[in-house]
Amino acid sequence: MRRRQRKPLRSPAVYNLVADAIVVENLVKYYGDVRALDGITFRVRSGSIFGLLGRNGAGKTTTLECCIGLNQPTSGKVRIAGLDPANRRDLGTLRRLFGVQLQSTSLPEKATAGEVLRLYAAYYSIAPHPAEMAERVGLEGKLDRQIAQMSGGEQQRLALALALQHDPEIIFLDEPTAGMDAFGRRILWAEVEKLRDAGKTVVLTTHYIEEAQRLCDTICVVQRGKIVAEDTPANLIARFGGAARVSVRADGFTPDLELRSLGTWVEHSDEWQLVTGDEPGLALAAVVTKANQSGATITSLDMHRPDLEDAFVALTGERLGEGQ
Amino acid sequence: MNLFRMFVTQTRMNFTWYFLRDGEMMFWTLAMPVFFLVLFSFAFSSGPSTRTSTFLVPGIIGAQVLSSGFWGVGVMLATFREKHLLRRVHLTPVPSWVFFASLVAYRVTLLATQAVILIAVGAFVFHVRINGNPAEILFVLLLGTATFVSLGTIIGALARTTESANNIASILTVPLAFLSDAYIPIDRFPQPTPDLLRLLPSTQFIEIFRAVSTAGASLTEYSGWIIALIVWTIAGTLISARTFRWT
Numbered sequence: 001m002r003r004r005q006r007k008p009l010r011s012p013a014v015y016n017l018v019a020d021a022i023v024v025e026n027l028v029k030y031y032g033d034v035r036a037l038d039g040i041t042f043r044v045r046s047g048s049i050f051g052l053l054g055r056n057g058a059g060k061t062t063t064l065e066c067c068i069g070l071n072q073p074t075s076g077k078v079r080i081a082g083l084d085p086a087n088r089r090d091l092g093t094l095r096r097l098f099g100v101q102l103q104s105t106s107l108p109e110k111a112t113a114g115e116v117l118r119l120y121a122a123y124y125s126i127a128p129h130p131a132e133m134a135e136r137v138g139l140e141g142k143l144d145r146q147i148a149q150m151s152g153g154e155q156q157r158l159a160l161a162l163a164l165q166h167d168p169e170i171i172f173l174d175e176p177t178a179g180m181d182a183f184g185r186r187i188l189w190a191e192v193e194k195l196r197d198a199g200k201t202v203v204l205t206t207h208y209i210e211e212a213q214r215l216c217d218t219i220c221v222v223q224r225g226k227i228v229a230e231d232t233p234a235n236l237i238a239r240f241g242g243a244a245r246v247s248v249r250a251d252g253f254t255p256d257l258e259l260r261s262l263g264t265w266v267e268h269s270d271e272w273q274l275v276t277g278d279e280p281g282l283a284l285a286a287v288v289t290k291a292n293q294s295g296a297t298i299t300s301l302d303m304h305r306p307d308l309e310d311a312f313v314a315l316t317g318e319r320l321g322e323g324q
Numbered sequence: 325m326n327l328f329r330m331f332v333t334q335t336r337m338n339f340t341w342y343f344l345r346d347g348e349m350m351f352w353t354l355a356m357p358v359f360f361l362v363l364f365s366f367a368f369s370s371g372p373s374t375r376t377s378t379f380l381v382p383g384i385i386g387a388q389v390l391s392s393g394f395w396g397v398g399v400m401l402a403t404f405r406e407k408h409l410l411r412r413v414h415l416t417p418v419p420s421w422v423f424f425a426s427l428v429a430y431r432v433t434l435l436a437t438q439a440v441i442l443i444a445v446g447a448f449v450f451h452v453r454i455n456g457n458p459a460e461i462l463f464v465l466l467l468g469t470a471t472f473v474s475l476g477t478i479i480g481a482l483a484r485t486t487e488s489a490n491n492i493a494s495i496l497t498v499p500l501a502f503l504s505d506a507y508i509p510i511d512r513f514p515q516p517t518p519d520l521l522r523l524l525p526s527t528q529f530i531e532i533f534r535a536v537s538t539a540g541a542s543l544t545e546y547s548g549w550i551i552a553l554i555v556w557t558i559a560g561t562l563i564s565a566r567t568f569r570w571t
Contacts, residue, residue: 068415069415070411070415070571071571072412083538092417095415095416095417096417100415102408102415103410104408105408105412106407106408106409106412107409107412108337108341108342108409109347110339110340110341110342110346111337111340111341115337115340115341119333119334119337120331120416122329122330122333122334123325123330123413123416123417123418124416125329125330125417127325146345160412271535
């Protein structure tokens with residue numbers, strides 16, 4: 001094992017002085033001949049919510065596993081709060097600093113939720129508070145229920161409680177809402193927002209656009225082991241989302257000179273489509289006014305503002321697709 | 325870090341989850357060995373024979389030590405890994421040796437219970453007498469457990485799936501129980517078979533255990549085999565430690 005010159009950072013108080021909670025540089029991982037990670041580089045500011053967005057198999061989970069010491073990169077550097085998760089001693093310090101919810105956490109079938117929470121409290125040498133944790137993740141009154149009798153979503157929420165129970169500074173969530181119902185998602189999203197308010201650092205992987213857009217301060221779009229873009233959700237949309245569109249279907253409607261000044265019009269069968277760089281709401285209003293003036297009857301009218309999905313498709317040439 | 329609390333909590337949970345709440349497991353560990361004792365005591369002689377039972381009580385306890393190491397620890401670890409339970413535990417501050425020690429402590433508790441039941445049934449039903457020094461008996465029992473836990477852990481380390489771990493454990497446990505002087509006296513086999521079988525750690529352990537418990541022999545008479553068992557244990561531990569994977 002390598003000898004370290006400096007002392008590892010031990011207390012969360014010292015950790016707060018590190019501006020970048022996580023530094024990942026040129027991470028490469030081979031599985032046999034397959035290059036799963038092809039030079040991943042990013043930094044996560046302390047106290048921010050960072051999202052790795054990509055399709056299944058893009059390399060999000062492998063990246064996250066390299067951050068928590070479950071996987072060793074073939075080459076490249078990872079630093080969590082200045083410590084190296086590939087180093088055994090550093091990882092020992094880090095394990096108390098971070099909390100993790102894995103994609104698939106299987107717990108002993110015959111264990112009850114309360115017992116697992118108590119056992120993990122012992123692992124972290126903290127006082128158990130299962131009732132409070134159960135309430136936080138919507139498992140009130142279910143502490144005596146055995147894992148085998150819990151739904152997949154309930155098990156995921158228990159896994160979230162296990163990740164948060166010891167009040168970690170850095171939280172890693174791997175596809176945290178996969179398999180959760182709407183109730184579970186609301187709970188998880190609310191918890192992540194509370195973590196943000198408490199100044200914690202969160203790294204999450206997801207293939208849900210809505211989740212990434214709603215929670216993340218910064219999003220890295222990952223494709224085939226590479227980061228294809230990194231920015232705030234708003235900037236990703238502004239940079240890569242493309243133009244807004246207004247589509248109108250109306251008998252006897254043809255865009256006149258004034259409407260043509262708003263952008264580019266294209267006619268698809270009997271539908272007119274406007275691609276505009278301006279505010280699409282105003283263009284929509286203008287279209288309605290003109291159609292009414294010329295006596296045309298509008299049969300359908302649609303406006304599309306660019307969103308994160310558009311940016312993702314533009315960046316990767318692929319759709320994310322919900323419920324993959 | 326409160327290692328003692330981790331150890332005690334984990335051991336208690338193991339006992340609750342894998343024994344108290346598992347009816348099948350309770351049956352196999354508590355009823356089956358007694359059933360074997362009663363069945364074989366009658367089958368091997370034309371009626372309940374103290375001589376047969378005196379042979380069987382330490383033999384069955386010894387066979388339980390073997391299966392404890394191979395199934396209770398080896399296969400169990402492979403199952404834990406396959407179910408992704410190990411990697412989750414590995415993300416917490418609990419040291420791997422504490423987690424492992426808790427699994428062993430749980431199995432030792434079961435073994436002690438089994439031994440007490442078998443000795444009691446042997447004494448009350450078949451008049452089997454335990455003549456040895458309790459401290460020496462306990463020492464041999466713990467040494468044997470250490471040997472077969474360390475050898476069993478190799479199964480858990482090398483087997484990639486629960487299924488293959490199960491297969492390896494079956495292939496080893498069943499023949500070993502019959503070839504190691506546990507159920508059948510190996511001296512019934514023609515020479516040199518018994519001498520060859522006495523090279524197995526299972527035979528060595530069971531024969532020392534029988535000698536020390538029912539025959540009332542002294543440990544010093546078996547110092548060679550005790551050293552052999554210690555060597556087996558060290559070898560097993562080294563191989564396990566080098567090959568074991570959490571993920």
